Amino acid sequence: MSVPSALTAGLWARDESSPRTPTRRHYLMCPPEYFTVEYSINPWMDPDTPVDTDLAMAQWRSLKAAYERLGHTVEVVEPQPGLPDMVFSANSATVIDGRVLGARFRAAERAAEAEHFRRWFSARGYRELIMPSRINEAEGDFAWTGELLLAGSGFRTDPEAHAEAQEALGVPVISLQLTDPRYYHLDTALFVLETGPQPQIAYYPQAFSAGSLKVLERLFPGAVLGSAADAECLGLNGVSDGRHVVLPLEATDLAGQLEKRGYEPVLLDVSELRKSGGGPKCCTMEIHT
Known part of the structure; x- marks a missing residue:
């Protein structure tokens, strides 16, 4: 899979002395009206x-309110009875430059969410909307840096779905292998701090x-590294x-690093x-336009 020339010229290493600039985001969420843990996946x-x-x-309302206080746009999908995990909207689509790649869930219990x-x-x-043929749990396993789509596999999303995402979304994809079943989606072990030509991740x-x-070490030598304690609270x-x-x-170690x-x-x-294996990102699909 292709990689931007910036990577072959050097490596992304952000100037830590430059100021942090927030950008307004567009999120899609779904309230946990029917949330429960009826099965184990x-x-x-x-x-x-x-x-x-x-x-x-x-807790979901507090999360939504936090985004709105920060100036972000939050839209809401209507929850559906019988779909207790629909609150985890990040798993249901990947949207970049107005192109939408839907989801195809591995677990039968979640399959209906995609539709x-x-x-x-x-x-x-949204007219450029493609539903995948491979198992693809969307932003659960896809993280957009503004330059690359980091793509996880190992427990949910098929490795073949990475090539399908590249074709559907028209962006370079980097495949990453997850090995710990507790961190079954990429977004339980990695997130993007800053997008753009000098992206930063944790x-x-x-x-x-x-x-x-x-x-990851080669692409992001200045990344923030989470501790075991951070990971264990889905930090x-x-x-x-x-x-x-x-x-x-509970992600106090990570918060301290970020403040510095x-x-x-x-x-x-x-x-x-x-209790269902989700945190802030799981509840938040970002519409990258």
Whole structure:
């Protein structure tokens, strides 16, 4: 797969002395009105553990309100009964430059979510809309840096879906292999702090294969590295606008690192949503236009 010439000329190494500049973002979310843990499709999910849907709704509203306070646009998809994980909207589409690549879920329990999101985009005039033929769990395994689409596989998204994404979205794709079942999606182990010609990321090194780790080290030598404690609270499931970084409340090690680099952490309680293996990013699809 092709790589921008910037990578062959040098490596992306951000000037840490330059100011952090937030950019307005466009997010798509779905309220957890029907949220519960009825089945187990990742190591976080335990159907025997009680779930407080009202608390999940309150935490979701706090997350949405935080985005709106920061000046971002938030649109909402109507939740559907019988789809308790629909709150994790990041898994349902990847949108870059107005092109939409839908999702195809590995677990039968989530399969119907893809069509609801496809209809939402279609009703709003998105004409370049493609549904994948390969298993593809969207922004769960795809992270857009503004230059590259980082693409995870190992537990959910098929490796072949990476080439399909490149064709559908017309952007270069870098494949990364996940090795720890707790970090079953790329967005549980990596997120983009800043997009653009000098992108910056944060990630948890132990979640990746040896080869993929070398790729990340080569592409992003100045990346923020999360600790085991950060990863265990899904701290790498963050959302950044280039300055403000929304994180789970417990991700204090990561928040401290980010503050030293000039970012402003926004710590929120997402503990109820974490019972299904989700955090801020899982609840947040970004529409890159």
